[in-house]
Amino acid sequence: MKLHINGDMVEVPDTITTVSGLLEHFELNNKVVMVERNEDILDKETLSETKVEDGDKLEIVQFVGGG
Amino acid sequence: MDRYSRQTLFAPIGKEGQQKLREKHVLMIGAGALGTGNAEALVRAGVGKLTIADRDYVEWSNLQRQQLYSEEDAENRIPKAIAAKTRLSLINSQVEIEAHVLDITPQEMEQLVNNVDLIIDATDNFDTRLMINDIAQKHNIPWIYGACVSSYGISYTIVPGDTPCLNCLLETVPLGGATCDTAGIISPAVQMVVAYQTVEALKILVEDWSSLRRKLVSFDLWVNQQTAIDISKAKKEDCLSCGKNPTYPFLSYENQTKTAILCGRDTVQIRPSVSQTRNLDQLEKMLSGQNGTVEKNPYLLSFTTGEQRLVIFKDGRVLVHGTKDITEAKTLYHRYLG
Numbered sequence: 158m159k160l161h162i163n164g165d166m167v168e169v170p171d172t173i174t175t176v177s178g179l180l181e182h183f184e185l186n187n188k189v190v191m192v193e194r195n196e197d198i199l200d201k202e203t204l205s206e207t208k209v210e211d212g213d214k215l216e217i218v219q220f221v222g223g224g
Numbered sequence: 225m226d227r228y229s230r231q232t233l234f235a236p237i238g239k240e241g242q243q244k245l246r247e248k249h250v251l252m253i254g255a256g257a258l259g260t261g262n263a264e265a266l267v268r269a270g271v272g273k274l275t276i277a278d279r280d281y282v283e284w285s286n287l288q289r290q291q292l293y294s295e296e297d298a299e300n301r302i303p304k305a306i307a308a309k310t311r312l313s314l315i316n317s318q319v320e321i322e323a324h325v326l327d328i329t330p331q332e333m334e335q336l337v338n339n340v341d342l343i344i345d346a347t348d349n350f351d352t353r354l355m356i357n358d359i360a361q362k363h364n365i366p367w368i369y370g371a372c373v374s375s376y377g378i379s380y381t382i383v384p385g386d387t388p389c390l391n392c393l394l395e396t397v398p399l400g401g402a403t404c405d406t407a408g409i410i411s412p413a414v415q416m417v418v419a420y421q422t423v424e425a426l427k428i429l430v431e432d433w434s435s436l437r438r439k440l441v442s443f444d445l446w447v448n449q450q451t452a453i454d455i456s457k458a459k460k461e462d463c464l465s466c467g468k469n470p471t472y473p474f475l476s477y478e479n480q481t482k483t484a485i486l487c488g489r490d491t492v493q494i495r496p497s498v499s500q501t502r503n504l505d506q507l508e509k510m511l512s513g514q515n516g517t518v519e520k521n522p523y524l525l526s527f528t529t530g531e532q533r534l535v536i537f538k539d540g541r542v543l544v545h546g547t548k549d550i551t552e553a554k555t556l557y558h559r560y561l562g
Contacts, residue, residue: 163449189394191440193453201395216451218442220394223373223409223487224258224348224417 161214177205179215189220228270241430242270248429249273251340253328253356255304256280256487257409258370259346260292261418266344266425267312273320274312275336278304279327279541281524285488289411301535303523325523326539327495328352330475333359342428343367344421348487350394354465354474357382357390361466362475368424370417374407375446377417380455381424381436388459389466391474393440409488412445483550492544492553502538511560532556 158171160179173179176199180186192199193216199207209215232242250271252259255278267274282290282297282304290304297307305323312321326332337343337359345356345367353369360367361384369390370379382389420441427435439452464471484493504525511518516529527534532546534556542561544553 163451221371221373
């Protein structure tokens with residue numbers, strides 16, 4: 158499946174079906190992130206129910222602490 | 225005087241904006257990479273007053289990216305707030321600069337925000353950021369979040385009563401994320417965040433509110449990615465920091481950390497639960513009798529023993545270098561300081 162992630166076209170395994178599965182794939186599941194899917198900000202509680210489909214446009218922003 | 229001529233020629237600022245800038249007071253929490261970058265830009269731009277608070281002192285590993293510091297500062301372990309003030313005063317003597325060598329607690333935060341128009345986040349941890357977030361909401365002061373690690377950076381401008389706040393966005397205090405310690409940091413990532421923060425600061429200070437970015441911006445300079453997303457819908461009505469019935473949870477004593485691992489350093493900071501001033505002369509005498517080396521300047525005392533080094537500040541805090549383990553740090557602390 159092909160996804161647009163942060164402006165890049167990315168190929169991910171078809172076994173990924175949800176946003177939380179995608180975050181796990183990128184090892185971001187334990188991180189604090191904001192996710193936008195097709196220009197909709199996702200509530201943290203809905204990440205495991207929200208489906209990802211071929212061609213979806215996702216923006217993933219991770220909160221970091223350094224400075 | 226044409227010192228600011230190129231800035232006043234820029235129409236959105238103009239002479240009127242320059243005058244507004246001159247009347248404004250900015251509070252900068254942290255004087256590391258982001259702090260030195262932001263401070264230099266705002267001081268050159270001609271802000272009226274800048275208050276800088278930082279708990280650390282200059283070390284060699286800072287010089288790669290913390291633009292106000294010199295080898296001499298690292299050699300003499302000058303507290304960052306002091307070294308920054310010295311350098312900034314040479315850059316623009318018209319700006320009033322106030323330096324505080326301290327680890328911010330809610331009590332001190334209450335004093336520091338007096339007559340402040342804007343707070344710039346230049347800290348390296350979420351404990352302090354959530355404290356900034358609460359004090360900003362309580363006193364209705366805008367603040368600008370900024371952070372970076374490796375080649376990645378992020379920034380967001382928080383305006384009380386308008387945008388979501390940091391507590392809305394995080395929901396919890398992030399733990400175990402990458403730090404400058406584990407992942408390193410390159411200066412372009414710092415400079416990019418500084419640019420995002422400084423430009424938003426200028427807009428706020430000249431009161432051009434309609435030009436604010438309003439998006440959460442993040443980038444990774446090494447892999448050539450950049451994203452900006454509209455998160456206005458993330459504002460929560462029941463948020464304890466900015467919602468209908470705020471309690472400002474991060475200003476309460478229970479939520480304060482007494483030990484902290486410093487970003488980018490093999491170091492643990494320990495802060496006594498009761499505020500106290502240390503007598504450095506007395507400590508020098510006491511520690512000279514121990515198996516180690518003692519060095520002292522007017523602000524702090526450094527005691528090296530084996531692989532570890534204790535740096536004891538006048539305001540009571542102790543930095544334990546040579547460990548990331550809080551328990552081990554506390555053991556050393558208690559061994560030498562009771």
